[in-house]
Amino acid sequence: MNKYIIYLIALVSGVLGVFAFSPFDYWGLAYVSLLGLIFVAKTSKKSTALFASFLWSMGFFCFGVNWLNVSIYQFGGASLGVSYFLVGLLSAYLALYPVLFTYLVQRFNVQSAVIFSVIWTFTEFLRGWLFTGFPWLQLGYTQIDSPFSGIAPIFGVTGLTFFTVWASASIFNGVAALFNGKNPKIALFNAVLLAGVGGLSAYAQRIDFVKPVQNEPLRVTLLQGNIEQNLKWDPDYLYSTLEIYQKLIAQHLGKSDLIILPESALPTLENALVPFFERLDRAGQAADTEIVIGTVYQDVHSDKLFNSMVSVGNPNFPYRLETLNRYSKRHLVPFGEYVPLETLLRPLNSVFNLPMSAFQSGAVAQPPFMAKARVFAPAICYEIIFGELVRQNLKNDTDYLLTISNDAWFGNSIGPWQHLQMARMRALELGKPLIRATNTGISVFIGAKGEILAQAPQFVETALTYDIAPMKGKTPYSVLGDMPLYGLSLLFLMLRGMMAFMRRRMNLSQKP
Incomplete structure (x- = not known):
């Protein structure tokens, strides 16, 4: 041909x-x-x-x-x-x-x-x-x-x-x-x-590898602020962002068990907003509603920046900046959240100087992330595409998978839809409901079979509420990960090699 x-x-x-x-x-x-x-x-x-x-x-x-x-x-x-x-x-x-x-x-x-x-x-x-x-x-x-x-x-x-x-x-x-x-x-x-x-x-x-826990659904509200990416990191737009989320939160305080905001929902250091978080913490406690917020957190001891999520509104654990109930992103986006060889590359072009591109990786072993006495396996944005990482974040008593994201970086493209498809796969692999809060969409609730239970439209300021039951039990993949498949692959290679070796030996023995 x-x-x-x-x-x-x-x-x-x-x-x-x-x-x-x-x-x-x-x-x-x-x-x-x-x-x-x-x-x-x-x-x-x-x-x-x-x-x-x-x-x-x-x-x-x-x-x-x-x-x-x-x-x-x-x-x-x-x-x-x-x-x-x-x-x-x-x-x-x-x-x-x-x-x-x-x-x-x-x-x-x-x-x-x-x-x-x-x-x-x-x-x-x-x-x-x-x-x-x-x-x-x-x-x-x-x-x-x-x-x-x-x-x-x-x-x-x-x-x-x-x-x-x-x-x-x-x-x-x-x-x-x-x-x-x-x-x-x-x-x-x-x-x-x-x-x-x-x-x-x-x-x-x-x-059914997993089964729902009957009569224990959690009423969860996802807040989708729909902040345009070109405004998100503008200091002059910070107060507008705060007003949007304060308004949305107020509409659901006392009506939902849990309210979840997207990745880096408040585009400034959490350290600079401690009074705001403390007020939100008291309001959540009074209304019996906890609130999970994606933040940019600076460690008070090392000054390192982390892309994190934190929970407020728990009367047993009043908010403080050094709370242990925090998850910091482990797997960062190259060039987006950190710059390899940054001393060499940053001076070359503005593309190597995106906003918030100096994060540090969170620890591999972090405490379970808790909200409303439930255990969540967290993943922030890019992390959801790494199945083994999400599996490692799963604890024995995990009730839900939780991912927060900001896909506004990719506009009205196919990227956010591919990202959602991968999140659905994590739910199917691990047999856990997945909750996904995003800035501009696609915010969704996903069932343990990877099916979409409720979905908010893209590019709309909105809130999405759903009663979602936790799942108990484990899928084979959640226990063993990729190792069985890698083991089988190695076995197939060995068998194929043995067959080829035996065939050569037979051919040699048949020669005069």
Whole structure:
């Protein structure tokens, strides 16, 4: 086949893969996209396959993370050309992992569908770990509304990704066997395997790993202030922000058990607003309503800045700046919340000097975050995309997952919808209801099956109230994480290696 046709197939199939994610949600296109990648990886000579895989990746990532352009251009002060260049540069870096996948497939002449998945799992692990990791657009997320979502509470999004690649490779092998005149039993075998895993997933969907605690719902109100990002950090707009949230809080004091504000809801140091927090604490106590607020907190001893959340309104624990009932963000956004090599990079361009880009990471082990005598597993904004981190924040007696965010950085793009899809996956993996408060949307309540229970519209100043029951019990993934899948992947590799070794030994023994 002409190499330019192969390049076109690669580019188009990469772009199509993004339509499998939210807000489009055509989950079947994940398989179409992967079929395109596997096709170019297996049917081309090495140099053509590697470049075609690079084109697949550029189509996939340039379109899939184009929302970064909004924050770089509109709020980072970079020119439009520089912002697109930086998105392209990031995409080129992310393209290295699918290219590595194709290189390994070519290098070892991979035929087995399950080994395709093992190699992809390895490259995705690297993408989520190296340089603090960027596991955005894992293909398993696309399957949250598919018939295969039952895999998630057992093996997590990594397992769903493994299955998606394996299914795509099985389809490829089956079709290739028919077209190449090989034994049609190969195609039949792959079809039976796919049907078997589909049946297992359907069965798992009916298993209730967790159960609601009856008669103990919590009435929670999410406040969505809808503060425009270009005004949020303007000192002249601080009092307007305070007025918006004071008004919204007052409307729900005494009516809700818990009120939750979004990430860095009050855009100045919490230390400078201690009298405001103390008044809010007294008002919450009087109304029997606790309030969780995303703040920018400066440690009084070290002067380090933290992106944190804190609770006020508990009569047993009056508010103080050094309260232990605080969660500080552990996994920061590179360049957005901290700048690697900052002494070198900050002088170069305003894009490296975004507001509040000098945070410190919170401790790995932090006390349970409490509100209304319930235990919450917290995650602030970017952290929700790291399944293992959220799993680590889960305690034995956790009732809910809680994430606060400010997706105003990404405007009216596909970014906030992808972010929401990942939050839904955390609820499904861990079997816990998830509460998500955001500045401009999308504020939601999510059930333990990953379903949306209530949702506020984007770009509207509003409050969303819902009675949400806690869940008790554990999913297999919440207990074991990704280790079973990594163990199985290693086992598959060992078995494949043993089979190849035995085959070589047999061939050698048959030679005269």
